[in-house]
Structures are given as structure tokens and as C-alpha cells.
Amino acid sequence: MAVGSPRYTVPGLSTKDAKQIVSLLSMRLHALNDLALTLKHIHWNVVGPHFIAVHEMLDPQTVAVRAMADDTAERISALGGEPHGTPGALVAERTWNDYSLGRADALAHLGALDLVYTGVITDHRSAASQAAGVDPVTEDLLIEHLRSLEQFQWFVRAHLEGAGGSLSTTGAKTEQQAAAAAARKPATKRTAKKTSRSKG
Numbered sequence: 435m436a437v438g439s440p441r442y443t444v445p446g447l448s449t450k451d452a453k454q455i456v457s458l459l460s461m462r463l464h465a466l467n468d469l470a471l472t473l474k475h476i477h478w479n480v481v482g483p484h485f486i487a488v489h490e491m492l493d494p495q496t497v498a499v500r501a502m503a504d505d506t507a508e509r510i511s512a513l514g515g516e517p518h519g520t521p522g523a524l525v526a527e528r529t530w531n532d533y534s535l536g537r538a539d540a541l542a543h544l545g546a547l548d549l550v551y552t553g554v555i556t557d558h559r560s561a562a563s564q565a566a567g568v569d570p571v572t573e574d575l576l577i578e579h580l581r582s583l584e585q586f587q588w589f590v591r592a593h594l595e596g597a598g599g600s601l602s603t604t605g606a607k608t609e610q611q612a613a614a615a616a617a618r619k620p621a622t623k624r625t626a627k628k629t630s631r632s633k634g
Contacts, residue, residue: 458564469550472533481538499583541617548616555583562576594616603615
């Protein structure tokens with residue numbers, strides 16, 4: 435999306451700098467709206483023995499991410515920009531594909547979600563760095579988001595982490611690879627328990 439120069443912006447910021455920040459925030463808005471939809475999609479489609487834990491864990495994350503999207507859109511407006519929150523704008527302007535899992539085991543979804551969070555957090559950090567020195571208010575907003583996003587990823591990773599501290603999804607490059615790696619984790623543990631006292 436081509437972001438036009440705002441006709442006005444917040445005091446102390448030039449319209450040229452405001453245009454740059456609005457452009458950054460527009461992609462963050464798309465990422466947050468997409469993440470909120472993805473979290474709800476997973477909430478509806480998890481199955482298996484970890485269903486209730488994952489199902490209930492994701493609702494508060496969805497609510498928090500929706501609030502982040504709202505804050506982002508309002509910051510765009512305050513800067514004199516125009517937030518685009520329609521599904522058509524999201525699909526047309528995003529640089530990533532739709533979430534790739536449907537009905538699946540809860541651990542498989544968490545494996546894929548780990549990669550989703552990694553993408554969102556990495557891009558949020560980049561946007562915060564670009565905002566630094568230009569607009570500290572926007573930088574602070576993105577840092578505030580990162581505190582929660584990184585905590586949510588920690589919650590997800592706690593299900594994927596082995597006793598030795600390694601993640602089952604390490605090395606996965608796609609959601610499908612991460613899902614397959616995460617879904618194998620419980621099977622490995624059950625086999626180890628049957629054959630030895632080792633915790634695998």
C-alpha cells in the first residue's frame with residue numbers, strides 16, 4: 435500500500451517522518467490482525483489430549499492481540515494516517531501466506547504457531563528499531579507489544595520444550611515441518627517410557 439503524506443501529525447514530528455512511521459505501523463496492523471485471526475482459528479481446530487489446555491490458553495492471547503491491533507490503528511490515526519483494517523487490505527498487502535493447518539493435534543498447532551510468533555516478533559523488533567530516534571512513542575508502543583508477544587511465545591514453547599531445554603521445532607523452516615516435529619514429541623516420550631526408565 436502506498437502511504438500518502440499526512441496533512442497533519444502529532445506535535446514535534448514532521449509529516450515526512452509521520453509517513454515513515456505510518457508505513458511501518460500499517461504492516462504491524464496487518465500482522466496483528468492476521469495473528470488474532472490465526473489464534474482464533476487454532477482455538478477452533480485443536481484436537482487431541484492437549485485440547486483443553488491449548489484451547490483455553492489461546493483465548494486470552496487473542497483478546498490481547500486484538501487490543502494491540504486497536505492501539506496500532508489508533509496510533510496510525512493520531513499520526514494523521516489512515517488505518518486499513520479490512521480483510522481485503524490485509525490479504526492484498528501482507529507478505530506472508532495464510533496459516534497452513536486445519537483440524538490438527540494441539541501440539542502440531544503449537545509447533546506451527548511457534549513459527550508464526552517468531553515471524554511477528556522478528557518484524558515487530560525491526561519496526562521498533564526503525565522507529566527509534568524518529569518517534570519514541572511508537573517505539574514504546576511496539577516494545578510494549580513485544581513484552582506480551584514474547585511471553586505468549588514462551589507459553590507456546592513450554593509445550594514444545596524437552597527436559598534438556600531444546601525445542602522440538604528447532605530447525606523447522608515451514609509451519610508444516612514445525613507441526614510434524616512437534617506432533618512427534620509425545621510419541622517419542624511414550625516409547626521411551628515403555629522401553630526404559632529414561633525420560634527421553
